[in-house]
Amino acid sequence: MTKFYSFHGTVTMITDLIGQNGEGDGCKKLISVQNGMGTIVNFVVSPTTHFVDHVMVAVGDRVTGYYDGNAPALLIYPPQYQALVMVKDSPYQNVKVDYFNSQLESSDGQLRLNVSPYTQIVLTNGQPFTRNPANRDLIVIYGPSTQSIPAQTTPYRIIVLC
Incomplete structure (x- = not known):
């Protein structure tokens, strides 16, 4: 980690x-x-x-x-x-790079992911990642999020750092 x-x-x-x-x-x-x-x-x-x-x-x-x-x-x-x-920087997306646990919550407790069937999950080379992204270092690209703690979002794309 x-x-x-x-x-x-x-x-x-x-x-x-x-x-x-x-x-x-x-x-x-x-x-x-x-x-x-x-x-x-x-x-x-x-x-x-x-x-x-x-x-x-x-x-x-x-x-x-x-x-x-x-x-x-x-x-x-x-x-x-x-x-x-x-x-x-892009006005159209937010990015978080962190370790996400088994609940897909970031190590700082600030963001929780709600993965949908439309969330693209890929490796750094752009190829599909077919396993569970939990308990890994991730680059998460997302848009709007809730104002709760932790904030929750459905990411556009998750890049798995193997």
Whole structure:
């Protein structure tokens, strides 16, 4: 179970990440994100980073980067984290990345899923996931939700992070 932390803000810079020996093959990027209070976080984006809806991210875009809060991090400023999931803001959908238990409730107790026959459940490569999504790390894409605690929603799509 991954402990997902997130940081939301505006992309201020995207650069190629160059290795210690000066080699840079263009496969990794460093995306700098600044929030409304001026705090900056650098995300290392690799080919394994999942971009929801496979969107292209550019300077000026509003994004949320998710990273493993239990992973070791360099003690540098600005902080630098390995991005697991990147989400570009959209007015038409909400996204939650978290571990969902056997009741399909998020680990922070803020969201409960009511899966319908119309909910698309897929792997990160877009292929169908045919098992129960409970007790897994999920990317949940949803619209409206109740104002109860936990909020309840019928997701549009669930992406299973295997």
